[in-house]
Amino acid sequence: MRTEGRAKRLPRAVRERQIMDAAVDVFSRLGFHAASMDEISEVAGISKPMLYAYLGSKDELFATCIRREATRMMEAIATGVEPDQEPDVQLWSGLRAFFGFVGENRASWQVLHRQASNQGGPFAAELTDMRGRAVSLVAALLTQSTKAPATKLEAESLAAALVGAGESLAEWWLDHPEEPAGVVAARLMNLVWMGFGDLVEGNVWHPPSRR
Amino acid sequence: MRTEGRAKRLPRAVRERQIMDAAVDVFSRLGFHAASMDEISEVAGISKPMLYAYLGSKDELFATCIRREATRMMEAIATGVEPDQEPDVQLWSGLRAFFGFVGENRASWQVLHRQASNQGGPFAAELTDMRGRAVSLVAALLTQSTKAPATKLEAESLAAALVGAGESLAEWWLDHPEEPAGVVAARLMNLVWMGFGDLVEGNVWHPPSRR
DNA sequence: CAGTATTCTTACTCGCGAGTAGGTACCAGG
DNA sequence: CCTGGTACCTACTCGCGAGTAAGAATACTG
Structure with a gap:
């Protein structure tokens, strides 16, 4: 039976x-x-x-997984951000989209971040590639600001730091799922846009009031 | 012969x-x-x-490696920071010590960050532990600032973001070794203390003139 | 229904690397 | 020179998991 x-x-x-x-x-x-x-x-x-x-093979399978999930994520973010806005608004919507994706796709995120990052095989390339695209995106955003970082190297390194902060915060978030995505995103936004200096003074960033 | x-x-x-x-x-x-x-x-x-x-066993050996290198690094940082200074100065010296260590101990850093972070075995605990200590350290630093983040959760998440930014920037640095440690550290300091908002305006952070 | 293409399975091979058994060189102290 | 102990080696066992051979079952096509 x-x-x-x-x-x-x-x-x-x-x-x-x-x-x-x-x-x-x-x-x-x-x-x-x-x-x-x-x-x-x-x-x-x-x-x-x-x-x-x-x-x-196993390697091919893994690489394919990475590629698929990376594409899904980049598309989710690209959809969430409107390219004609001010830099800070773009960054804000990008962060929201990112944390939104991670929140709804834990498995995808873990494969991308935890697993792929260190496996030194041929698939690491896929991950490095996506990460590079994200960094370039952010770097472009920074350079586009008026009195932005002078050297290309400077913009890129700051972008790398920001992306890392996002990744790390997402990781932390996995252990504190009670917080809503928007709150976490806002926190990072404040950190990178205002800095601790301002935060200590009580100055916070907030989105321009729509409507 | x-x-x-x-x-x-x-x-x-x-x-x-x-x-x-x-x-x-x-x-x-x-x-x-x-x-x-x-x-x-x-x-x-x-x-x-x-x-x-x-x-x-192999697992024990690996765990021992992690523990040794983590301890070395935490000690290097602890030695570099003076606990009675202003928060920003403490953070600054901590960052300098961190990047200094990474620059002179590439292998240690790679074992700690790349390898240990995802291997789901019993040794991941070692790494998570050290990372937790670093985060707590930074979180304490933040809370100690006057109008600091209200909730414990908020401080902790910001600390996690900062630590992640540091890790990520260190990773980026491995691919751009021509930059001196101090420059990279200063960049991160500016990012997290001033924020992009100030940087765009041309406001930068600089250490209080000693002497 | 014959012929063919595609989906799908059971039941293997085989190498690699973790871990070990058992023995050999070398050095103490009596 | 014997006795014991510690550093050290060659040469294995053995399981696990990647990858495969060979064929069974089902669907399409004329």
Whole structure:
């Protein structure tokens, strides 16, 4: 008496999605090393050779995961920010979009940040690449401000710091999920735009009153 | 015709140091997973059973590495900061000490940051622990400022962001070694103390003129 | 329904690396 | 020169997990 009969035969495209979802889930929970192809196939509800037939080796699979999730995230952010606004407003909407994405895609975020960042394989390139794009984006934002940082190096390093702060804060957020995304985003916005100096004085940044 | 004769017999304490140095080196270059005990023993100039006799399993060895390097770093920072100064000066000296350490201990830093951060094993605890100590330190610094962040949560999250910014900037620095430590540290100091808002206006932070 | 393409599985191989058994050189002190 | 102890090695075992061979079951097409 099978409870479910036999799993249905599905077209390749659909299976690939299922497998990718399972892979992101397992990689995010266990990390690249501890995740085994056997477990991924089990979670995906198929057998191991399918994995290899459809997605190639473990390294390829992981790289594909990174690429997919990175793209999803960058798109989410790009959608959230309006390019014709003032720099501070752009930054603000970017931060909101970022924390919004992380909040709703814990697994994606963990794969991207925790797992990919240190695995020295060929896939690190994917992650480094996305990170680079994010940094460039922010750097461009900074340079576009009037009396902005003089050297290109300076803008880039500040952007790297900001991106790192965002990543780190997102990580911290995972351990304090009770805080809403907007609050966390606002906090970072205040830090990077006003600085501690102003915060200590009681000066805070707030979005220009719409409407 | 051996070039070097036979390696000398050394007392246990000395060997342990050698092994730890080799382990940090290999772990930092290859990551935890890709690093094999065989390679570590080879770099250390001894044979594998010595590793196990002296430092225990691979996990134990790695945890010991993390602990040693983390301690070294925290001490370096603690030495660099004078506790009776104004908050901004304390932060400044802390940042200088941090970047100074990273600049002179690339391998240590890579083991700490890149490798340990994601390996989900028992040693992640070591790293999380040190990171927590750093965050608490900074959080205390913030709370000690007069009109500082109201909630404990707020201070802690800002501290997490700052620490993340530091880590990220250090990472960026590895790819741009031509910049001196002091410049990088000053940049981060300006970012977190003045904020982009002030930087855009041309207001920069500078240390109170000593002497 | 024959023929063919595609989905999917069971049941392996095989190398790599963690960990070990058992023994050898070297140095004390009596 | 024996006795014991510590530093050190060669040469294994053994499990785990990546990757595969060979074929079974199902769907499409004329």
